[in-house]
Amino acid sequence: MFELSVENTGGHVIHLKGEIDIYSASDFKERLYNSIGEGGQDVILDCSDLSYIDSMGLGILVGALKRIKQQNHDIVIKNPKSTVRKLFRITGLDKVFIMEEAGA
Template identity: 60%
Template sequence: MFELVLGNSGGNEKLVFLRGEIDIYSAPDFRENLFQAIGDCKEDIVLDCSELSYIDSMGLGIMVAALKRAKQNDSNVRIRNPKPNVKKLFKITGLDKVFIMEDSK
């Protein structure tokens, strides 16, 4: 099961909490909800992954697409508090060099 929840962060960032698993079955909902949340946002998008237990290549691809859209709006996507298994996947794929990775804030 997957859930995306918008949070209040204030300042110049939009906080999005990701919970559960993002896989081939939940990826379409993830894409739709994430892109709806981003819209034409000019603030940085912070994806809080502290409660994200699993993500596959489809989910990572959606995050890359979100990053491209954010860059078009002169903003960025930051990955916050990923669990060790999620962080490992970012490292294996090299996406830890593409995204701004934050351990806590």
Template identity: 55%
Template structure:
């Protein structure tokens, strides 16, 4: 499976809007990691990840998000996971990651 990552910075809200389409797994996680690191290196701001088109995420993908969150926490920033499908939301709940990420919608 492939992944499409659309990102833009919202100057009004001072946040990164990241829209992910497809699957985040061992094959695509590095692409997401590079994209997010590039974004927060230039502007370490909150990330709003729109997961409405995210079909699947595995432990590799979760690891990428945890690593990015650790970098953001240095600047007291967060990652918000919005509009996640039930299977993705369930994974965050089962792993307890819904307690460290802001899972909304």
């Protein structure tokens, strides 16, 4: 199961929970892109409760990053679990996205 919630207190924070896979990807894309459209600022994706993301989910994040870069903003991946962090590292996306660990 996948959940996404948005918090706009002192920044645009999107909390991701559960798994982003082929079954939840279209919902994730729609909700993420809608949230970015509301933005006008950097987006922080709080991944502390995200247990899994597949290649489809990573592709959606890359597309979202391209959109937000056009607005001169960025996406920060915050507090990813080790499994999620490993996928970013293996794919090289840890060099594309700003990655923040707990306490950073």
